[in-house]
Amino acid sequence: MTSRPIAMKLFRSAFLALANAAAIVAVASASRPHYGGTLRLETAGVIRSVDPAAPPADTAEAASRNHILPLVFETLTTVDSDLRLQPGLAASWESVGGRWRFRIRRGVSLHDGSVLQAWQAAASLRAANPSWAVDADGDVVVIDRAPMDLPWELARGRNAVAVRASNSALVGTGAFRVDRIDDRRIVLRAHDSYWNARPFLDAILIGMGAAPAEQLSSIERGETDLVDARPLDARRLAQRGLRWVSSRPRELIALVFEPHRATADQAVVRSALAAAIDRQTLAGALLQDRAAPAFALVPPWISGYAPLSGTMPAGVRAGVTALPAAQRSITIRVDAGDAVAQAIADRIVVDAREVGLAVAVQATSGLAPRPDVRIVRIPIEPSAPDRALAGAIAALGARVTGLAAADVSLPPGSGSDAVYRVEHALLEHQIIVPLVHLPDLYAIGDRVHAWNGPALQPTGALNLANVWIE
Amino acid sequence: MLSFAAVGTRVRIVPAVMCSAGLAILMAAPHAQSPREPSLALDTRPILAQRAPILDVAVAPDGARLIVLEPRRVSIRRWNPSGDASDVVEQRPVQTDRVWPRDLRGRVDASHLPFDVFLPGVTCRGDLDPLRVACVDETGSWPGLANSGVEAARNYFTTPEGRTFSSAAPLPSGAAARWLVADRQGSLLLFDDKRSPIARLAPTGDDVAGARASCGGGPFVVISSRAPRDAGDVDELRLFRVAGNELVPSSSPLRLPGILTALWDATAVVHDVAADRYEAFQISVSCAR
Numbered sequence: 182m183t184s185r186p187i188a189m190k191l192f193r194s195a196f197l198a199l200a201n202a203a204a205i206v207a208v209a210s211a212s213r214p215h216y217g218g219t220l221r222l223e224t225a226g227v228i229r230s231v232d233p234a235a236p237p238a239d240t241a242e243a244a245s246r247n248h249i250l251p252l253v254f255e256t257l258t259t260v261d262s263d264l265r266l267q268p269g270l271a272a273s274w275e276s277v278g279g280r281w282r283f284r285i286r287r288g289v290s291l292h293d294g295s296v297l298q299a300w301q302a303a304a305s306l307r308a309a310n311p312s313w314a315v316d317a318d319g320d321v322v323v324i325d326r327a328p329m330d331l332p333w334e335l336a337r338g339r340n341a342v343a344v345r346a347s348n349s350a351l352v353g354t355g356a357f358r359v360d361r362i363d364d365r366r367i368v369l370r371a372h373d374s375y376w377n378a379r380p381f382l383d384a385i386l387i388g389m390g391a392a393p394a395e396q397l398s399s400i401e402r403g404e405t406d407l408v409d410a411r412p413l414d415a416r417r418l419a420q421r422g423l424r425w426v427s428s429r430p431r432e433l434i435a436l437v438f439e440p441h442r443a444t445a446d447q448a449v450v451r452s453a454l455a456a457a458i459d460r461q462t463l464a465g466a467l468l469q470d471r472a473a474p475a476f477a478l479v480p481p482w483i484s485g486y487a488p489l490s491g492t493m494p495a496g497v498r499a500g501v502t503a504l505p506a507a508q509r510s511i512t513i514r515v516d517a518g519d520a521v522a523q524a525i526a527d528r529i530v531v532d533a534r535e536v537g538l539a540v541a542v543q544a545t546s547g548l549a550p551r552p553d554v555r556i557v558r559i560p561i562e563p564s565a566p567d568r569a570l571a572g573a574i575a576a577l578g579a580r581v582t583g584l585a586a587a588d589v590s591l592p593p594g595s596g597s598d599a600v601y602r603v604e605h606a607l608l609e610h611q612i613i614v615p616l617v618h619l620p621d622l623y624a625i626g627d628r629v630h631a632w633n634g635p636a637l638q639p640t641g642a643l644n645l646a647n648v649w650i651e
Numbered sequence: 652m653l654s655f656a657a658v659g660t661r662v663r664i665v666p667a668v669m670c671s672a673g674l675a676i677l678m679a680a681p682h683a684q685s686p687r688e689p690s691l692a693l694d695t696r697p698i699l700a701q702r703a704p705i706l707d708v709a710v711a712p713d714g715a716r717l718i719v720l721e722p723r724r725v726s727i728r729r730w731n732p733s734g735d736a737s738d739v740v741e742q743r744p745v746q747t748d749r750v751w752p753r754d755l756r757g758r759v760d761a762s763h764l765p766f767d768v769f770l771p772g773v774t775c776r777g778d779l780d781p782l783r784v785a786c787v788d789e790t791g792s793w794p795g796l797a798n799s800g801v802e803a804a805r806n807y808f809t810t811p812e813g814r815t816f817s818s819a820a821p822l823p824s825g826a827a828a829r830w831l832v833a834d835r836q837g838s839l840l841l842f843d844d845k846r847s848p849i850a851r852l853a854p855t856g857d858d859v860a861g862a863r864a865s866c867g868g869g870p871f872v873v874i875s876s877r878a879p880r881d882a883g884d885v886d887e888l889r890l891f892r893v894a895g896n897e898l899v900p901s902s903s904p905l906r907l908p909g910i911l912t913a914l915w916d917a918t919a920v921v922h923d924v925a926a927d928r929y930e931a932f933q934i935s936v937s938c939a940r
Contacts (some may be wrong), residue, residue, distance in 0.1 A: 212877045212886045212911055213817055213857035214754045215835055216805055288748075378753045379804050424880075632753060633910070634924060647753060651837070 214632045214649040219384040222407040223399060224248065227390045228367065231359055232351055233341040234309035240558070244409075247338055248621075248643050249387060252369060253292075254341035254353035257283050257302065257322070258332045260563055262639040264483060266332050270302065270342055270354060271322070274332060281324040281331050290374035292358035293346050301344045309340055330593040333565055356380045356646035365389060381632065381649035393520070400624050406650065407636070410624040411521055412471035424625050428641035430473050430480040430618030433559040433573065434525060436513070442553045443584040443612045449500045450508055450538065451611040454554075456497055457536040458529055464617050467528050468521070471622060475615035478559070478573045478604055482639075484566045485597060501537040510539045514552035517544045522556040525616060561618070563640040567595040570604055577613065585612040691864055693873065693890050693905040694937045695919070699728065699736040700930040705920045706757030707913055708931040711779060712764055718777070719931075720757045720768060725777060725784045743784040747773045754806040758915055760794050769793045772803030795819050796830050797846065807835045810846050818914065820859040820872050822893055831872050831893065833859050839874070841896055850896035854889070858914035866938035868892050871901060873934060875911045878904070884924065886911040890936060902936075 226245030229238060233254045237243035257271035271283040289297040300317035306324070307315040314325035328334050343351040352358070357369035357380065369385040391399065396408035401421055410418065410425065418425065438451055460474035477484065501509060513529065515522040526542040533540040543552050562572040571591050574582050582589045586606040591599060607613055621641040628651045629636065636648050698708055698717065706720040710730060717728045717736055724744050729737035749772055760767040768775035768784065775786035790800035796819035798808035807815045818833045819842075827849060828841035839852040839859070856874035864871060870893050878887040888905045891898040908930065909923035919932045 212875055213806065213837070215837070216807075373804070376750060378750055381753065633922065 214381050214630065215651065216381050216649070217383050218650040219386055220382050220407065220629070220645065220648060220650060221386050221388070221405045223388040223391045223396045223405050223409070225391065225393060225396070225409050227364065228362075229364075231343075231362065231367075233343050234339050240560075243560070244621075245389065247641070249367070250338055250341065251355065251642055252357045252385070252645055253355045253359055254338075254343050254351075255355050256336050256338070256341045257285075258336045260333075260336045260640055264563060264565070264640075266336065269336070270297065271335075276331075279325070281327060282318075283322040283324070283335070285320050285322060286376065287320070289354050289376045290372070291344055291354055292352040292372055294374070297342070297344070297354055302342045305342045305344060306335075306340060328593050330565065330568065333568055336564070337562070357385060360384070375646070377646070380646035382645065385645060397624070400626055403626065406626040406629045408624050410622040412468035412619065412622065413520060413524060414624070415469035415471050418624050423627075425471075426623045426625055426631075426635050426637040427471065428621040428637050429482050429563070429639040430475075430620050431561045431563055431641050432619040432621075433475055433478055433480075433561055434522065434616045434619060435475070435478070435557055435559060436529075436554050436614040436616060437557050437577070437581050438554045438584075438612045438614075439552060440580075440584060441551075442511075443610075447508070448610065449497075449504060450511065451614070452494065453497045453501045453536045454511065454529075454533055454538055454540075455611045455614045456494060457532045457538065458614070458616065459532050460616060463525055463528055467524055468617060468619075472617040472619050475618045477615055478607065478613070479561060479566060479569045479600075480618040483561065483563065483569045484600065484604075486601065498536050509537060510541070511554060512541045512543050512550070512552040514543045514545065514549065514555045516556075517546040519556075519558070521619075522558070526556055556616075566597060566600045567591055567593065570600050574603075574607070581613065582607060585610060691866070691871075691890060691902045691936055691938050693888055693902055694935045695905070695932040696734055696935070698734065698918070698931040698933055700928055702928055704755070704912070704922070705929040705931050706755065706770075707759045707915055707920070708918055709759040709761035709766070711761055711766075713779075716779070718759050718761050718766060718779075720759050722751055722755055722757070725759075725768060725775070725782070727779070727782055741782040743777075743782050745770065745773070745775060745784065746786050747788055749773055749788060749803065752804050752806055754912075756801055756806055756913065758793055758913075769800065771801040771805070774800075795821070796832065796842070812846055814846065814848075818858045818860075820861040822861070822872075823870050826893075826895075828893065828896060831859050831861075833857050833874075837876075839898070852896075852898050854891070854898055856889075858911060860914050860916055860934070862890060862934075862936050864936040864938045868901070871936060872898070873914070874898075875914055878906050882906060885909055886921070888914075888919070888934065 224245040226241035228242060228245050228249060233250050237246055256269045259267045259269040261267045270286055270289060272286040274283040285299045285302055291297050299320050299322050303315045303317040303322045313327045316323045343353055346352045356372055356375045358372050360370040361368040366389060367387040371380050371383050373379050393411055397414055399405040400408045464472040464474045513526045515526045523544055530540045543549055559573050559576045562569050574589050589603055589607060591603050623637055630649050632647045632649060636644055638644050703721050709718045711718055715730060717730045719726045719728060724742050726739040726742040728739055752771055758769045765776050765778040768777055772790050773786050773788055774791040775784050777784040792798055793800055797811055801808055807817050809815050815835050816832045817835055820831045822828050822831060827843055829844045830842040832840045832842050833856050834840060837855045837857050839854055839856055840848045841850040843849050856876045858875040860873045862871035862873045872891050872893060874889050874891060875886050878885045886907045890902040892901045907921045909921040911919060912922050913920035917934050919934050921930050
């Protein structure tokens with residue numbers, strides 16, 4: 182006890198003595214991950230339900246759910262950064278005679294402290310997929326009447342295991358549990374008994390519904406640690422010394438011609454516009470190298486095809502000049518709230534002029550005169566090529582794909598040849614014109630670090646269990 | 652403690668970068684220090700590299716073998732004085748059902764036989780000839796500053812007094828400060844022989860180790876920290892002299908080819924995230940007069 186005052190005195194004097202030393206020794210940030218702290222994250226979408234199987238109300242909610250819910254609810258299988266299937270809550274699986282058996286990993290703790298049982302996983306999958314025959318056999322989930330590529334299907338977020346607890350709340354097995362949720366924010370807490378090791382963070386505070394500009398200002402002021410970012414913001418963030426994390430490309434921005442411009446007699450216009458667009462400039466100068474030029478629906482890292490490059494067919498300009506003036510005028514509709522699409526449309530106006538087309542941009546969120554072509558965003562599922570293309574076809578909708586090709590049937594498990602054939606058929610008549618592929622982007626604040634890998638996986642999954650903060 | 656190696660040329664130390672081969676690249680420049688003051692540099696010698704995580708590497712008492720600790724096994728490699736390590740010649744699993752923490756730390760104490768292996772919440776006793784490893788799920792004190800082992804699901808130690816720390820380096824007896832300690836937040840503290848903090852130091856760091864150079868001064872410590880952002884996501888090691896309750900920089904930083912995951916005395920392990928490879932190095936202090 183008598184030594185304490187002396188020790189404290191030394192402690193204080195050392196502080197003073199070292200004030201000068203601090204000036205000459207650069208203070209470096211720490212390197213070993215620290216446990217604890219709350220990460221502040223903002224996202225544009227508002228998550229209305231944490232039920233993984235609940236349909237999102239809009240694309241913003243869908244994007245937010247895709248990023249946030251996997252932190253709470255896990256799937257039986259997962260897709261790794263090289264697009265290979267990996268065990269998740271299922272330690273192994275097999276298919277015998279069309280019947281799938283998934284052996285549940287031992288010792289997986291639910292957020293309520295109980296151990297996950299196969300019957301609970303089966304009940305969750307049955308609720309999400311009423312057409313499947315799902316049952317439990319000991320520690321095995323048995324599934325009949327399911328798609329041929331079921332292990333891939335089970336890696337989708339909507340098939341994550343969510344167990345209905347006695348208080349009717351949904352509990353999961355993920356690295357974080359839901360602590361509170363309201364219409365503006367979600368609070369997640371670390372799952373101390375997480376089967377794959379407790380996360381470094383104690384909590385994640387998720388603000389929802391903030392517009393991109395608000396998010397940007399928030400992280401610049403140091404009020405947030407992680408925000409959705411747009412390629413257009415790259416320069417501004419770089420100037421402020423903020424960092425980025427980026428997935429591989431997992432969204433397509435494309436032009437889609439309306440039916441009256443999708444006929445055979447409009448082929449010259451479509452061909453001319455498709456050829457005129459300088460995708461390299463879109464991806465590079467306009468989107469600040471945060472996008473990739475797109476000449477196909479599915480990005481090369483998923484399809485495995487070498488990226489094609491567009492070339493201007495001979496006689497395009499002459500063909501356009503020969504058209505009636507009305508046909509040489511094109512109206513592109515973009516979502517008024519989509520700054521990236523608007524910037525792309527504005528650039529297309531310039532490119533189209535080179536081939537004699539007059540393009541007007543119609544930015545609207547309500548009723549407006551009929552456009553000739555729309556800019557659409559198509560999410561691309563990081564999965565097997567056939568599943569990624571099937572997802573893109575579904576997102577485009579039957580109306581569009583019906584205009585573009587006669588047959589877009591792609592049975593589950595289709596090989597590369599079939600995928601290439603269908604994709605080629607969809608793009609052949611240039612009713613759908615790929616422009617750029619976009620990655621998921623996040624801006625991260627100074628105090629955020631990730632241990633042993635990036636905070637955002639190439640597949641777009643947030644790796645927040647490995648994130649720590651200073 | 653780190654060993655030292657004298658080098659024959661006289662150089663002023665300027666920022667050094669460790670290339671993938673593990674050699675420090677030092678650039679000679681006109682010497683600006685007093686003629687009697689030694690120039691010091693941190694030096695590295697690669698021990699082995701592999702894709703599987705390396706927690707620690709220790710030279711067996713016979714000096715001819717390496718004991719390599721990985722998260723799930725202990726392996727043996729032959730080792731010769733030139734520094735070449737053979738492929739694995741023998742291995743045994745670390746038998747436990749524990750879920751390892753994300754920043755897993757482990758240590759081999761091969762100063763005696765049977766050797767000891769320390770993991771969070773697990774201790775093992777191992778023998779050579781033939782290799783045997785027996786583990787139990789219990790937390791034991793690790794070598795160094797008195798502690799109750801690494802917390803089972805964490806990456807830090809706790810002293811008997813309840814103070815938590817990431818790393819500690821012993822300082823020579825005689826001075827009030829007996830330990831340099833990196834706490835969980837990356838602050839550096841000096842502890843007295845009763846493990847009470849007597850000074851908080853200006854630099855920050857997470858891993859510390861004692862160091863020794865024959866050419867003067869000291870005591871020295873090696874401290875890890877994150878390299879400046881323009882270097883990418885890599886760490887660096889810095890050499891300091893402990894002068895009373897201060898740390899005086901004694902060499903330029905040695906930039907590592909990745910993230911430092913372990914610094915146990917003279918052994919450093921680095922994870923090259925981009926190459927997904929772990930490399931173990933021996934660290935030493937070289938000096939020139």
